[in-house]
Amino acid sequence: AQSVTQLDSQVPVFEEAPVELRCNYSSSVSVYLFWYVQYPNQGLQLLLKYLSGSTLVESINGFEAEFNKSQTSFHLRKPSVHISDTAEYFCAVTSYSSASKIIFGSGTRLSIRP
Amino acid sequence: GAVVSQHPSRVICKSGTSVKIECRSLDFQATTMFWYRQFPKQSLMLMATSNEGSKATYEQGVEKDKFLINHASLTLSTLTVTSAHPEDSSFYICSARAGGSSSYEQYFGPGTRLTVT
Secondary structure, eight states: OOEEEOOOSEEEEETTOOEEEOOEEEOSSOOEEEEEEEOTTOOEEEEEEEOSSOSEEEOTTSOEEEEETTTTEEEEEESSOOGGGOEEEEEEEEOGGGTTOOEEOOOEEEEEEO | OOOEEEEOSEEEEOTTOOEEEEEEESSSOEEEEEEEEEOTTSOEEEEEEEETTSOOEEOTTOOTTTEEEEEEETTEEEEEEOSOOGGGOEEEEEEEEESSTTOOOOEEOOOEEEEEO
């Protein structure tokens, strides 16, 4: 079984400041890792994913996440945030053996202050 | 590509009535669809997994007689909340997966907010 831990329920930052949203996972098998973003009253949108290969993955809007197997982490970072990045961010994990059940973390609310 | 829609986006119903929520994959065939429930400021909790043409598999603690799931075609799954009560008020999100069991990616619908009065 897999589990995901997002230690920070809320992260307030100033606009143009860097941000890191932390995610740790637990699994006895190889995993696929995801970050999803949810804007108010909307569904989830896939932000980025790690399947295999390069441990650093990037999104089109400047976010990146690095898969660290030894630390079982998949932290999300952005060097300079924008007001429009205000949203809830969910880290998630699945594996080939889990029949594609996705396990979500509890979410981190990113709030950007002008 | 890979768009999933839900209808309705919002619904208000009276206690004791039933509500049906539709989930459609618009540009691909979804062999598997998932239904999630999200309470305010909380994460998504998987309710059930439905495969086209077969009975849904419910997660532990989810009442299958209360949350009826039908996956009648490769592009449509429905969730019916029967005899709804205020505690059923929540945000319901579906997702769809194309391909076989080795496919990992799910595409999420925009969600349906159910309010039971």
